[in-house]
Amino acid sequence: MRGFRAYYDNGIVIEYKNKRLIVDPLRKPSGFFNAVLITHGHRDHVNPSALRGVSPLVMSRETASIIRARDNEYLRHIAVSPGSKLLIDDIMIYSLNAGHVIGSLSYMIDFGDLRVGVTGDFNVESSAILSGAERLDVDVLIMEATYGDPEYVFPSRDVLYNELMSIVEGRIKDGVVVLMGQPLGRGQELAALFRDYPLYIEPSIKIINNAIGLKYGRVLSGFPPAGSIVLMGMPRDLGSVIGRLRSKYGSFRAVALSGMYARYSRASRLRSLGVDALPLSSHSDFPGLVDFVLSSGARFVYTVYGNASRFARYLRNELKVMARPLPSAGQLTMDTFL
Numbered sequence: 001m002r003g004f005r006a007y008y009d010n011g012i013v014i015e016y017k018n019k020r021l022i023v024d025p026l027r028k029p030s031g032f033f034n035a036v037l038i039t040h041g042h043r044d045h046v047n048p049s050a051l052r053g054v055s056p057l058v059m060s061r062e063t064a065s066i067i068r069a070r071d072n073e074y075l076r077h078i079a080v081s082p083g084s085k086l087l088i089d090d091i092m093i094y095s096l097n098a099g100h101v102i103g104s105l106s107y108m109i110d111f112g113d114l115r116v117g118v119t120g121d122f123n124v125e126s127s128a129i130l131s132g133a134e135r136l137d138v139d140v141l142i143m144e145a146t147y148g149d150p151e152y153v154f155p156s157r158d159v160l161y162n163e164l165m166s167i168v169e170g171r172i173k174d175g176v177v178v179l180m181g182q183p184l185g186r187g188q189e190l191a192a193l194f195r196d197y198p199l200y201i202e203p204s205i206k207i208i209n210n211a212i213g214l215k216y217g218r219v220l221s222g223f224p225p226a227g228s229i230v231l232m233g234m235p236r237d238l239g240s241v242i243g244r245l246r247s248k249y250g251s252f253r254a255v256a257l258s259g260m261y262a263r264y265s266r267a268s269r270l271r272s273l274g275v276d277a278l279p280l281s282s283h284s285d286f287p288g289l290v291d292f293v294l295s296s297g298a299r300f301v302y303t304v305y306g307n308a309s310r311f312a313r314y315l316r317n318e319l320k321v322m323a324r325p326l327p328s329a330g331q332l333t334m335d336t337f338l
């Protein structure tokens with residue numbers, strides 16, 4: 001372990017002996033890196049303009065396609081997929097399915113005498129379009145902790161799918177059902193789930209779906225006919241969208257989908273607007289995160305994003321796992337973890 005350190009500096013930096021890698025940098029990487037790895041296409045993990053000319057840049061073919069279609073940015077890269085092995089400067093980089101969104105990857109970085117896993121965002125549960133995240137058999141695990149709080153326990157996907165299905169099936173003849181969630185994530189999962197229904201999809205989602213060959217549904221423009229299912233991102237001005245639906249249709253159902261709605265307070269705010277909220281997420285819930293740590297056998301765990309501090313504390317206090325939030329570059333001098 002001597003010679004190893006990991007920290008956050010506009011991306012996850014991993015150093016071991018004379019090797020350096022960065023994962024999901026949001027600014028142009030400065031200094032030398034043996035490799036720059038991208039886990040998936042969400043904007044809090046990839047900033048295409050910062051990656052122009054960066055080399056060697058590693059990502060999945062799907063993530064590159066999404067960036068090209070959505071951001072109009074073609075990035076020269078090495079395309080990998082789950083099961084790929086890549087040897088760069090004596091570092092073996094394994095790509096694994098992260099189960100988060102289309103094209104999402106976890107990485108296992110093998111330095112020969114030390115294996116480091118980086119989950120990226122991940123979901124251990126399989127969905128209509130993705131299988132669950134593969135476990136990482138590593139010495140050091142750097143993992144996301146978005147829902148690393150015991151309050152976040154999601155019903156199984158089957159339960160949530162059935163609930164959604166009954167809402168969609170019960171759609172009213174004179175109204176529409178509006179499903180709202182992350183364009184990259186819910187946008188593909190729900191398009192696949194409701195492909196046999198009269199489905200209208202917001203352009204920002206359709207662009208992504210077309211780029212990865214998911215051709216279901218029509219592009220939404222204006223108000224679709226009554227009896228339709230509408231798939232859209234979560235609008236900033238939810239109140240005015242609801243107002244327009246109310247004035248156009250005799251009745252409607254609107255459902256917001258995100259893991260955050262496992263928290264009663266978050267969901268009840270939407271319900272007061274007449275919007276249902278279901279915790280259908282691209283992330284693992286709290287029990288899923290705990291299981292993932294235990295199955296990895298990692299000796300050290302760094303947590304990052306979301307509830308990183310809270311989850312690290314839980315791992316230390318309740319499970320006796322050596323865990324801490326990933327330090328920032330500025331905290332490194334105080335880092336006595338390893």
Ligand SMILES: [Zn+2]
Nearest residue numbers: 040042100121
């Ligand atoms: Zn994500």
